[in-house]
Amino acid sequence: MRIAKHPILGEYEKGRKVKFYFDGKEMEGYEDEPIAAALRAAGVTTHRHTRRNGRPRGIFCAIGRCTDCVMVVDGEINVRTCITPLKEGMRVQTQYGLSAKEGTEE
Amino acid sequence: MKRYDLIVIGAGPAGLSAAIEGAKAGMRTALFDENEKPGGQLFKQIHKFFGSKEHKAKIRGINIGGELLKEAETAGVEVHLSSTVIGIYPEKCISVNRGDHIENYRAEAIIVATGAAERMIPFKGWDLPGVLGAGAAQTMMNLHGVMPGNKIVMMGTGNVGLVVSFQLLQAGCQVEALIDAAPRVGGYGVHAAKVARTGVPFYLSHTIVEAKGTDHVESVVIGQVDEKFRIIPGTEKEMEADTVCVAVGLNPMSQLVRMTGCEMKEVGGLVPACDEYGATSIPGIFAAGDVSGIEEASSAMIEGHITGLAAAKYAGWIEEDTFKTQVEERTASLEKLRQGMFAPQNKGKKIEKTDEGLPVSASLLERGYMDANEMETYPGVVKKEGVHPVIECSQNIPCDPCQEACPFGCIKVGERITDLPAVTEDSVCKNCGACVAACPGQAIFLVNEDEDGTYGTVTLPYEFLPLPQAGDRGKGLDRSGRPVCDAEVVKVQDTNAFDKTAVLTMRVPREYAMTARFFKKEV
Numbered sequence: 001m002r003i004a005k006h007p008i009l010g011e012y013e014k015g016r017k018v019k020f021y022f023d024g025k026e027m028e029g030y031e032d033e034p035i036a037a038a039l040r041a042a043g044v045t046t047h048r049h050t051r052r053n054g055r056p057r058g059i060f061c062a063i064g065r066c067t068d069c070v071m072v073v074d075g076e077i078n079v080r081t082c083i084t085p086l087k088e089g090m091r092v093q094t095q096y097g098l099s100a101k102e103g104t105e106e
Numbered sequence: 107m108k109r110y111d112l113i114v115i116g117a118g119p120a121g122l123s124a125a126i127e128g129a130k131a132g133m134r135t136a137l138f139d140e141n142e143k144p145g146g147q148l149f150k151q152i153h154k155f156f157g158s159k160e161h162k163a164k165i166r167g168i169n170i171g172g173e174l175l176k177e178a179e180t181a182g183v184e185v186h187l188s189s190t191v192i193g194i195y196p197e198k199c200i201s202v203n204r205g206d207h208i209e210n211y212r213a214e215a216i217i218v219a220t221g222a223a224e225r226m227i228p229f230k231g232w233d234l235p236g237v238l239g240a241g242a243a244q245t246m247m248n249l250h251g252v253m254p255g256n257k258i259v260m261m262g263t264g265n266v267g268l269v270v271s272f273q274l275l276q277a278g279c280q281v282e283a284l285i286d287a288a289p290r291v292g293g294y295g296v297h298a299a300k301v302a303r304t305g306v307p308f309y310l311s312h313t314i315v316e317a318k319g320t321d322h323v324e325s326v327v328i329g330q331v332d333e334k335f336r337i338i339p340g341t342e343k344e345m346e347a348d349t350v351c352v353a354v355g356l357n358p359m360s361q362l363v364r365m366t367g368c369e370m371k372e373v374g375g376l377v378p379a380c381d382e383y384g385a386t387s388i389p390g391i392f393a394a395g396d397v398s399g400i401e402e403a404s405s406a407m408i409e410g411h412i413t414g415l416a417a418a419k420y421a422g423w424i425e426e427d428t429f430k431t432q433v434e435e436r437t438a439s440l441e442k443l444r445q446g447m448f449a450p451q452n453k454g455k456k457i458e459k460t461d462e463g464l465p466v467s468a469s470l471l472e473r474g475y476m477d478a479n480e481m482e483t484y485p486g487v488v489k490k491e492g493v494h495p496v497i498e499c500s501q502n503i504p505c506d507p508c509q510e511a512c513p514f515g516c517i518k519v520g521e522r523i524t525d526l527p528a529v530t531e532d533s534v535c536k537n538c539g540a541c542v543a544a545c546p547g548q549a550i551f552l553v554n555e556d557e558d559g560t561y562g563t564v565t566l567p568y569e570f571l572p573l574p575q576a577g578d579r580g581k582g583l584d585r586s587g588r589p590v591c592d593a594e595v596v597k598v599q600d601t602n603a604f605d606k607t608a609v610l611t612m613r614v615p616r617e618y619a620m621t622a623r624f625f626k627k628e629v
Contacts (some may be wrong), residue, residue, distance in 0.1 A: 005252045007571045008152045008606050012251035037250035047237040058235025062242035
């Protein structure tokens, strides 16, 4: 899902490759790219489940405005993953309602 | 509380331009932006801009962004990033959230250039992962190098929908369809045509009934709508797709400027009522760019310059005379952009004739491409012996780089930059390809209708990878993207001067020289 080479932009400037964890699973991304970009490239599209109805949500505006892509990052809830830079060893978790624990949507 | 002479909020095209003018006038200027990087949406605009040379036409938005940043630095603008302005208070004070603390600032004048946000139309399944804004898709692919999806349905045929569709194709995505509830394509015909010729179907008078899927979009149901935008039962059609991009317009982000208590008005969203220089009803508070009315980045930059000058004059940093001369020039430049069929005053109007009195192509508006038999209606399409430019430009849009690109005087736009380009009668085309690469609408082709009695050649703009090579064989596609004939690439020019628009020449049976407009390699 990454664009290897772009006809106008050529090669993308990226930080070094880093490891991070998505729901406990080890994944790779580039340092300082948005967490959401690393997840999308790895095929993860559901970032959270809504509080009342448990509906899945993912990237929607990609510029930090809509808050649809919030997740639990290093234990902190409601982190906008589309504008938060990825760091080595980050623990990223799907957010259920306002927690990282499934079944807590209500 | 820290003091500045001028505070500008928003480091997009308007804010940067405004801050540059303030700093040039000698004002201590601070520019605040909530993002990590300046430039607003400019760095996602990888296409060549329209307009005239003075509007930086035929330069890609991304490069214009780079130039503006340099200019701001040279002028001495203090840029504060990751700094969200959370309030404007009386006496021109602002509060800024710097992440872990709040800071307060004060200035002689404040310019609000907060831009706009994407609009949304709800449909069943709109909240599923895979449904996202067209601007969001642009951010993912052009800034972060990640494809937003594989099979995309684009909703909206305004310029954003059309331009982003083309960029999705450039990123390697498949665009399954362009959908619009309106009966006519909303954006520039040339933007539509360059998407259509790659084979993307347009569905006008259609809307999305539902995005289906459990955890992600798996398919999209579209349906035809009647004149009251109600779905006509029985017209539903399901297509496989994993992504829906929504491009249904922008809303001015005027919440912040509204805090000043300035007078507001409703013009395609709530905007501050400003005078011609961007002054709101509150003395010393100004607005520029999309926050004061949605337009293009090119006009936002000029508005920014004008407003920067107005703020400098208000605070006593430039004399009345200097202000007048400089503003006059900028205003004249802005006026040029606000002409033609897509000018703000023509919004929503159905235009049936060009300024030249020629009929507007119905096929272009309804299907995204012009019909072969409409071509000769327009002054850019003439029959000539040998190689000659064929300019498939049929709408009055503010743009004239073609005229300047041709060193041999083959192309003439005329008095106003919105006039349709014409191929001059006694000129001789040297087949250099400069016009093909320069046209921001990718609407110019060099055609030899009869090379040797059997074949003709078509030279076309090509901005995709992999770039075909001389000797490659494949199909010539017509304006709708349908394969119509065999084609062989005879030449590919990809010079620095063409700025990443490769110019590809293909040989086709001569009867297809006026039909084939795209090349698809055989795989």
